Amino acid sequence: xxxxxxxxxxxxxxxxxxxxxxxxxxxxxxxxxxxxxxxxxxxxxxxxxxxxxxxxxxxxxxxxxxxxxxxxxxxxxxxxxxxxxxxxxxxxxxxxxxxxxxxxxxxxxxxxxxxxxxxxxxxxxxxxxxxxxxxxxxxxxxxxxxxxxxxxxxxxxxxxxxxxxxxxxxxxxxxxxxxxxxxxxxxxxxxxxxxxxxxxxxxxxxxxxxxxxxxxxxxxxxxxxxxxxxxxxxxxxxxxxxxxxxxxxxxxxxxxxxxxxxxxxxxxxxxxxxxxxxxxxxx
Amino acid sequence: xxxxxxxxxxxxxxxxxxxxxxxxxxxxxxxxxxxxxxxxxxxxxxxxxxxxxxxxxxxxxxxxxxxxxxxxxxxxxxxxxxxxxxxxxxxxxxxxxxxxxxxxxxxxxxxxxxxxxxxxxxxxxxxxxxxxxxxxxxxxxxxxxxxxxxxxxxxxxxxxxxxxxxxxxxxxxxxxxxxxxxxxxxxxxxxxxxxxxxxxxxxxxxxxxxxxxxxxxxxxxxxxxxxxxxxxxxxxxxxxx
Amino acid sequence: xxxxxxxxxxxxxxxxxxxxxxxxxxxxxxxxxxxxxxxxxxxxxxxxxxxxxxxxxxxxxxxxxxxxxxxxxxxxxxxxxxxxxxxxxxxxxxxxxxxxxxxxxxxxxxxxxxxxxxxxxxxxxxxxxxxxxxxxxxxxxxxxxxxxxxxxxxxxxxxxxxxxxxxxxxxxxxxxxxxxxxxxxxxxxxxxxxxxxxxxxxxxxxxxxxxxxxxxxxxxxxxxxxxxxxxxx
Numbered sequence: 001x002x003x004x005x006x007x008x009x010x011x012x013x014x015x016x017x018x019x020x021x022x023x024x025x026x027x028x029x030x031x032x033x034x035x036x037x038x039x040x041x042x043x044x045x046x047x048x049x050x051x052x053x054x055x056x057x058x059x060x061x062x063x064x065x066x067x068x069x070x071x072x073x074x075x076x077x078x079x080x081x082x083x084x085x086x087x088x089x090x091x092x093x094x095x096x097x098x099x100x101x102x103x104x105x106x107x108x109x110x111x112x113x114x115x116x117x118x119x120x121x122x123x124x125x126x127x128x129x130x131x132x133x134x135x136x137x138x139x140x141x142x143x144x145x146x147x148x149x150x151x152x153x154x155x156x157x158x159x160x161x162x163x164x165x166x167x168x169x170x171x172x173x174x175x176x177x178x179x180x181x182x183x184x185x186x187x188x189x190x191x192x193x194x195x196x197x198x199x200x201x202x203x204x205x206x207x208x209x210x211x212x213x214x215x216x217x218x219x220x221x222x223x224x225x226x227x228x229x230x231x232x233x234x235x236x237x238x239x240x241x242x243x244x245x246x247x248x249x250x251x252x253x254x255x256x257x258x259x260x261x262x263x264x265x266x267x268x269x270x271x272x273x274x275x276x277x278x279x280x281x282x283x
Numbered sequence: 284x285x286x287x288x289x290x291x292x293x294x295x296x297x298x299x300x301x302x303x304x305x306x307x308x309x310x311x312x313x314x315x316x317x318x319x320x321x322x323x324x325x326x327x328x329x330x331x332x333x334x335x336x337x338x339x340x341x342x343x344x345x346x347x348x349x350x351x352x353x354x355x356x357x358x359x360x361x362x363x364x365x366x367x368x369x370x371x372x373x374x375x376x377x378x379x380x381x382x383x384x385x386x387x388x389x390x391x392x393x394x395x396x397x398x399x400x401x402x403x404x405x406x407x408x409x410x411x412x413x414x415x416x417x418x419x420x421x422x423x424x425x426x427x428x429x430x431x432x433x434x435x436x437x438x439x440x441x442x443x444x445x446x447x448x449x450x451x452x453x454x455x456x457x458x459x460x461x462x463x464x465x466x467x468x469x470x471x472x473x474x475x476x477x478x479x480x481x482x483x484x485x486x487x488x489x490x491x492x493x494x495x496x497x498x499x500x501x502x503x504x505x506x507x508x509x510x511x512x513x514x515x516x517x518x519x520x521x522x523x524x
Numbered sequence: 525x526x527x528x529x530x531x532x533x534x535x536x537x538x539x540x541x542x543x544x545x546x547x548x549x550x551x552x553x554x555x556x557x558x559x560x561x562x563x564x565x566x567x568x569x570x571x572x573x574x575x576x577x578x579x580x581x582x583x584x585x586x587x588x589x590x591x592x593x594x595x596x597x598x599x600x601x602x603x604x605x606x607x608x609x610x611x612x613x614x615x616x617x618x619x620x621x622x623x624x625x626x627x628x629x630x631x632x633x634x635x636x637x638x639x640x641x642x643x644x645x646x647x648x649x650x651x652x653x654x655x656x657x658x659x660x661x662x663x664x665x666x667x668x669x670x671x672x673x674x675x676x677x678x679x680x681x682x683x684x685x686x687x688x689x690x691x692x693x694x695x696x697x698x699x700x701x702x703x704x705x706x707x708x709x710x711x712x713x714x715x716x717x718x719x720x721x722x723x724x725x726x727x728x729x730x731x732x733x734x735x736x737x738x739x740x741x742x743x744x745x746x747x748x749x750x751x752x753x754x755x756x757x
Contacts, residue, residue, distance in 0.1 A: 035622060040721065044721060044722050049706070064622065064703075064705045064708055065705060065706070066622055066703035066704070066705060067703075067704065068703075079610050079611045079612045080611035080612070081610050081611050081621050081622070183721055184721075185720065185721030185722050185723055186720075186721055188723060189720070189721075189723060204722075207722060207723075208722065208723040209722065209723040209724045209725070210723035210724075210725055211723075238611060240611070240619075336656075339660060341656055341659060341660065357662075360662040361662065363660075364660065364661075365656075365657075365660040367656065367657065371653065371654055371656070371657035371658075373654075373671065373675050374674075374675045374677075375675075383661075383671070384661045387661050387662050387663055387667070388661075388662060431661075435661075
């Protein structure tokens with residue numbers, strides 16, 4: 001008995017030691033890298049995991065992505081803790097540049113938002129072409145709607161739709177309108193659990209695996225377009241920022257191979273992002 | 284015996300110990316010459332353990348004085364040792380416990396090992412020197428505590444109820460050891476509830492009652508003809524506090 | 525429930541197949557939490573022991589404060605360390621944000637109070653048992669400190685394991701200061717959070733099972749080691 005115990009202990013400690021050493025394998029210090037502050041929805045769509053290795057193969061530059069909420073991404077970039085900002089919230093982006101933190105907004109791609117909800121669709125919005133009307137129906141029926149409630153790009157887009165519908169859902173917060181303060185994935189998890197409506201970016205929706213009775217109900221309204229911009233953090237503001245490396249990434253993203261890769265990216269057989277070249281002039 | 288000047292006698296004048304508003308001991312006056320074996324007797328709560336701890340320096344008097352021949356604290360620490368009613372031993376071997384104490388007193392290397400081996404031999408513990416001290420029997424542990432104290436060659440050895448938690452056989456062996464240590468030149472100051480033990484080995488008796496020194500006499504005289512009514516009642520077993 | 529059975533089979537596949545992605549994040553988890561624990565022990569054990577043994581004015585208040593610090597939410601620790609390490613913070617020049625070193629620092633801040641507070645209790649209990657005898661032998665509190673730490677080594681090991689458990693299981697601190705960057709600062713807990721966010725609950729659970737299994741291995745190993753040395757001591 002003791003022998004078995006001793007053997008287990010030795011095997012266990014060897015395993016742990018091995019794992020420790022594995023983790024200790026250092027990344028080549030010579031590889032240049034830059035830090036990109038982006039949003040959770042961007043990361044969760046899987047696009048970056050697809051794009052960035054291609055960029056690395058071409059340029060030899062490693063890209064480290066810190067994926068947080070839009071608000072936090074902006075804060076990180078403002079502080080100079082990142083070299084490049086990649087978000088999808090135009091007013092914030094414009095303010096960022098206007099305040100001198102970024103050089104310029106470069107349009108890269110767009111995806112769109114979709115309205116998801118329970119398959120049973122109690123508010124009866126399935127297939128509607130006008131998202132404002134769909135939202136109005138939801139409010140009318142007082143059907144449960146979960147909002148990200150976290151001041152993210154998606155959240156602000158959602159609030160815009162309520163404004164277009166002429167409705168202020170916040171007095172109803174806590175009843176049929178639930179503000180979660182969470183990322184897209186968490187919000188969708190909650191929507192699935194509560195059988196609620198929500199606004200999601202198509203990317204996260206397609207990659208989301210816990211659908212459990214949720215369906216895509218409304219799509220295609222031009223108001224649901226969600227454009228992304230890349231902004232290099234201004235080195236005049238933060239001298240240590242790797243502006244040159246960041247600029248190379250931006251250049252690649254809008255170049256032909258970059259745009260082609262964006263357009264070719266699919267989830268579940270569907271294209272997720274529209275490269276900027278194909279974008280209709282809009283927001 | 285350790286080389287160097289003696290720290291005796293110990294002189295107490297107006298010694299008082301109190302906690303909060305409660306006076307637990309004193310005022311007491313005495314002089315301890317330290318020639319032989321002094322037994323401190325008394326019922327529960329008489330202050331025997333307190334007196335020992337005050338004398339040994341583990342407690343500070345609330346008022347009054349307690350003075351040895353020297354005031355050098357380091358010297359005082361080196362020339363005294365104490366054994367408690369339950370042996371307090373470290374989680375290591377018996378031998379290591381003795382060597383730990385010797386190391387604290389500045390003994391090094393071969394000298395330390397030799398001294399430790401010697402006292403373990405004299406106390407009959409050589410055979411189990413490498414066993415975990417805490418795994419020994421109560422009797423063996425107490426003998427080990429004595430060995431540890433003896434290794435330091437103290438001039439004064441305080442013992443607070445050393446046989447209280449032992450069976451008669453173990454108590455007997457401890458008693459023999461105490462006598463042997465005393466014979467090698469160490470002054471013994473011991474409290475006990477065991478009157479038979481006190482009769483057998485005591486040279487002198489200090490009798491305490493309710494925190495005061497009621498009687499002091501050679502042991503033979505104390506047991507033959509106690510002077511105070513309290514001492515008489517105590518020896519009859521009628522003084523419970 | 526279906527997720528649960530799927531999770532178990534996924535966990536098994538990952539473990540048996542020694543999936544390289546898994547090994548990478550497990551290795552980093554162990555490295556970050558292990559290093560933090562080492563530092564926390566070096567700092568926390570002596571502090572705890574000193575608080576147990578030295579008497580000084582305000583000691584009571586210090587103990588209360590230390591015990592309270594055990595309840596520091598990981599996310600709060602993460603935020604504080606983040607603010608310090610950020611480019612706009614005092615230690616910006618160290619360029620540690622979004623690196624494993626930042627994670628080690630955050631976890632160190634998080635678990636040192638635990639190690640200190642728990643070891644204080646262990647040493648205090650030992651000191652109350654040993655104090656008279658050790659002082660009789662001439663040991664000052666300072667001299668007694670290493671003796672107490674050594675004598676209490678088995679209980680203190682449990683303390684250290686508690687710290688490790690806390691470190692390896694937390695996500696709030698490491699995700700803020702580390703950024704959960706793939707191949708750089710992604711550890712088990714941040715990976716679990718990511719997969720949960722993406723809705724891949726089965727994979728998230730599987731990683732959780734792996735984490736639990738690892739914890740079990742470590743605790744079992746330590747327990748057997750302790751048992752073996754105890755017999756010899």
